[in-house]
Amino acid sequence: MAKKIILDLDTGVDDALALAYALGSPELELIGVTGTYGNVLVGTGVANDLSLLELFGHPEVPVYPGLRHARARDGFEVLEISAFIHGGNGVGDVELPEAQREAEEKSAVDFLVESVREYGDDLVIVATGPSTNVAAAIEADPEFARNAHLVIMGGALTVPGNVSAWAEANINQDPEASDLMFRKAADVTMVGLDVTLQTLLTYEDTAKWRELGTRAGTLLADITDYYIKAYETTAPYLGGCGLHDPLAVGVAVDESLVQLLGINMKVDTEGETRGRTIGDEQRLSDERKTARVAVAVDADRFLGELMRRIGSVLQQAD
Ligand code: BDR
Numbered sequence: 222m223a224k225k226i227i228l229d230l231d232t233g234v235d236d237a238l239a240l241a242y243a244l245g246s247p248e249l250e251l252i253g254v255t256g257t258y259g260n261v262l263v264g265t266g267v268a269n270d271l272s273l274l275e276l277f278g279h280p281e282v283p284v285y286p287g288l289r290h291a292r293a294r295d296g297f298e299v300l301e302i303s304a305f306i307h308g309g310n311g312v313g314d315v316e317l318p319e320a321q322r323e324a325e326e327k328s329a330v331d332f333l334v335e336s337v338r339e340y341g342d343d344l345v346i347v348a349t350g351p352s353t354n355v356a357a358a359i360e361a362d363p364e365f366a367r368n369a370h371l372v373i374m375g376g377a378l379t380v381p382g383n384v385s386a387w388a389e390a391n392i393n394q395d396p397e398a399s400d401l402m403f404r405k406a407a408d409v410t411m412v413g414l415d416v417t418l419q420t421l422l423t424y425e426d427t428a429k430w431r432e433l434g435t436r437a438g439t440l441l442a443d444i445t446d447y448y449i450k451a452y453e454t455t456a457p458y459l460g461g462c463g464l465h466d467p468l469a470v471g472v473a474v475d476e477s478l479v480q481l482l483g484i485n486m487k488v489d490t491e492g493e494t495r496g497r498t499i500g501d502e503q504r505l506s507d508e509r510k511t512a513r514v515a516v517a518v519d520a521d522r523f524l525g526e527l528m529r530r531i532g533s534v535l536q537q538a539d
């Protein structure tokens with residue numbers, strides 16, 4: 222039986238790739254997308270999710286709008302660097318056809334809480350934006366922290382951050398929320414920059430999507446090429462764009478793609494290291510580890526899986 226999955230996305234180019242990866246994975250049943258802010262405003266991200274689901278041939282997947290800003294803030298504005306990397310509209314300034322339907326009335330947080338109550342161990346939540354929705358779900362229902370299986374794209378344990386020397390972008394948006402998640406949730410798998418910056422996509426790869434001759438193939442190639450180009454400026458030494466969010470979905474399907482280190486984690490919320498993901502010194506010797514951090518990845522195997530899974534979605538779409 223396929224494992225149920227919810228994607229919590231701030232869509233975002235690599236969030237779009239994560240969505241395609243999930244839809245192209247027969248091991249998974251995507252029961253909903255919850256929207257968060259981050260690369261874009263929450264409304265823009267939700268509109269992107271609705272358009273992409275239609276483009277990828279899955280208009281049946283519901284989309285639930287999430288919280289609009291971090292818990293310690295009273296608003297949110299898209300950072301200049303986010304717009305540079307993902308485009309002003311989040312999808313590489315490519316114009317996507319507007320979706321024929323609206324988002325659900327139910328909130329992302331309610332949907333997360335209800336789904337964990339209903340499906341328990343049969344459900345995995347993959348969160349590839351700030352931890353704001355997840356932290357709110359933890360606070361809304363004590364059962365959520367005990368029973369949710371979370372895979373997050375975020376953080377950096379063995380390498381520097383990407384918005385500051387310490388902080389990775391998703392954690393940086395809402396460090397208090399990520400800290401609460403690491404301290405309270407019983408099962409978090411962290412897929413951070415340690416591994417995602419080893420998994421790279423190039424123009425040669427996206428050319429294969431364009432060659433499929435489908436509208437979805439062409440548009441996703443255009444969207445991703447914008448992101449690859451941005452990486453040529455921000456991290457030219459990599460030789461491609463980081464496959465952050467799709468790797469988190471890849472790990473949810475098959476965790477043997479990475480090596481996982483069991484460690485109790487926390488997030489620094491004060492001072493110059495604000496946003497740093499690091500082992501919690503007070504729980505270092507606890508026998509029970511509530512987080513597992515990916516510290517090595519089989520990048521070639523993952524790239525093969527990504528091309529095969531996303532390729533199958535783009536081929537079957539219009
Ligand atoms: C993460 O930040 C966002 O910009 C990306 O979508 C990804 O989730 C990488 O640090």
Ligand code: CA
Binds near residue numbers: 259350
């Ligand atoms: Ca993201």
